[in-house]
Structures are given as C-alpha cells and as structure tokens.
Amino acid sequence: MPGALPSVCTSFTAEYAKYGHVKMHHGYTNVLGLGDSSTWRLPCLNRYVYMFLAPFLIPIITPLVAVERLREVELRTALRTLGLISLGLYSQYWLLLNVSGFRSPGSALACMLITRSLLAHPYLHVNIFQHIGLPMFSPDKKPRRIHMMSLGVLNLPRLPVLDWAFGHSLISCHVEHHLFPRLSDNMCLKVKPVVSRFLHEKQLPYNEDSYLARFRLFLQRYEEFMVQTPPITELVGLQ
Known part of the structure; x- marks a missing residue:
C-alpha cells in the first residue's frame, strides 16, 4: 500500500511528507513563506520553555497535527492514515501490556x-539549528x-547517537543531503569531502x-531567530 509505512511511522501521510519536505523544504530552502522552517517557530513560548520543555510534547502534538492536516486530503487517504496511526499506537500499547509485562x-x-520522547530534544534542536539563523531569501x-x-544549510559534527537515530543526512551531511536529496545516507557521507572541497574552491x-555552539547561540539570540521576522538576504549579481 503506497504511503502505508510513513503513516505508521510518522503519522503524516506520504503525500504530505513529499509535498512539505521534498517539494517545499528542499525546493525552496530558507525562502520565506515556502521552505523557511517557520513551522518550527512558536513565538508564544520563551526560550527556556521552547528549548527544554516543548520537545516533551512532540509525541503528543505530532499525531494531532497530522490528523488536523487530513482535512486537506482525499477521504480515502484520510481514512487510511487514521487507520494506520491507530494501528501503530495500539500495536505498541498491546505489546507493552501483553509481551513486556506492564x-x-x-x-x-x-x-x-517516555520512549517516544527520548530523542525529542535533539530532533527539535537539529531541525532548527541547521536552517534558522542562516541567510533567508525572498x-x-x-x-x-x-x-x-x-x-542556507548547516552541518553538525558526527555524533554516534544522533547518527544512529537520525542518519548522516540529517546530522553531519545535511548540506550534501540538500544538494543531492536522492543520495543514500552512506553516499552522502562519501561525497562530503568532495562537496566541501568544491564549495571552498568556488569560495x-x-x-x-x-x-553545543548552536544551542548556546539559540539561547542567546532566541528572540531574533525564533520570534522576530528574519531579515532578507540579497545576493547582488548572483540571482
């Protein structure tokens, strides 16, 4: 069934993931109003609540947002997604009660x-660290x-736990992932030195x-990065 796995694993339909991530975020990286990662901004929260407490809500908010987005899809897709979300949640619940001994x-x-919140903090942080605070475009x-x-894209250093949980494409090879979105995790790692050398050669x-540096930067400049409208960067003569 097309789109079944994304619906079980992430709550969002494959169609929505393709549109939101592949078409918009990759196609219009850091373009205001299109692929600028603005969905991660919550101006109503202060820096400490957002950076330290808000990630705990991701496992709860994600299915709710996914269900809300079902208003925009066909009835068949909505029913399929609701069924698979329910299947995924109930399967874990049943296994915990009947196999794990709860x-x-x-x-x-x-x-x-708790298990769905274990990596919620780095998940949220990585998604804002690698785009927000960098040049934004009109x-x-x-x-x-x-x-x-x-x-408009930034790489973090290799971190074993995050590499294992999220993959090189999201952590240490995010620039490569954006340049070559069809490459596998392993291939992104292999082309990383080539991409780095090429960009440096082209200045x-x-x-x-x-x-840690990005974390400190976001705490210091939270209002500028996460609350205020970011300034537009214009590259004279390069458009």
Whole structure:
C-alpha cells in the first residue's frame, strides 16, 4: 500500500511528507513563506520553555497535527492514515501490556510517552539549528540552487547517537543531503569531502558548527531567530 509505512511511522501521510519536505523544504530552502522552517517557530513560548520543555510534547502534538492536516486530503487517504496511526499506537500499547509485562494501562501509556520522547530534544534542536539563523531569501529574488544550499544549510559534527537515530543526512551531511536529496545516507557521507572541497574552491560557504555552539547561540539570540521576522538576504549579481 503506497504511503502505508510513513503513516505508521510518522503519522503524516506520504503525500504530505513529499509535498512539505521534498517539494517545499528542499525546493525552496530558507525562502520565506515556502521552505523557511517557520513551522518550527512558536513565538508564544520563551526560550527556556521552547528549548527544554516543548520537545516533551512532540509525541503528543505530532499525531494531532497530522490528523488536523487530513482535512486537506482525499477521504480515502484520510481514512487510511487514521487507520494506520491507530494501528501503530495500539500495536505498541498491546505489546507493552501483553509481551513486556506492564500491569496497568497507565504504566503502558507512560512508557509509550517516555520512549517516544527520548530523542525529542535533539530532533527539535537539529531541525532548527541547521536552517534558522542562516541567510533567508525572498520568494521574488531567491538565488541559484547552489547558493541557496551553501548559504542556507548547516552541518553538525558526527555524533554516534544522533547518527544512529537520525542518519548522516540529517546530522553531519545535511548540506550534501540538500544538494543531492536522492543520495543514500552512506553516499552522502562519501561525497562530503568532495562537496566541501568544491564549495571552498568556488569560495562559497560550507556551514559547520557544533551542537553545543548552536544551542548556546539559540539561547542567546532566541528572540531574533525564533520570534522576530528574519531579515532578507540579497545576493547582488548572483540571482
């Protein structure tokens, strides 16, 4: 069944993932109003609530947002997605009660929440660290793809736990992933030195920074990055 696996694993339909991530985020990286990662901004929260507490809500909010987005899809797709979301959640719940030995529904539900929250903090942080705070572009004057990707994407260093959980494409090879979205995780890692060398030879930025440095930067400049409208970057003569 096309789209079944994404619906079980992420709650979002394959169609929505393709449109939101592949078409918009990759096609219009850091273009305001299109692929600018603005969905991660919650101006109503202060920096400490957002960076430390909000990630705990991701396992709860994600299915709710996915269900809300079903208003925009065909009835057949909506029913399929609801069924698969329910199947995924109930399967874990059933296994915890009947295989893992949990004695009460409450303890099983608590375990589901905890296990789904284990990597919520780095998941949220990585998604904002690698785009927000970098140059943003106007839809009317977006630069060529090579400039858009080199300026608007950042790599984090290799971290074993995050590499295992999210893959090289999201962590240490995000620039490569945006330039070559069809490459596998392993191939992104292999072409990383080539991409870095090419961008440096062309005197284009190859953005890299540590997780801790980005974390400190976002705490210091949270209002600028996550609340205020970001300034537009114009590349004179390069569009």
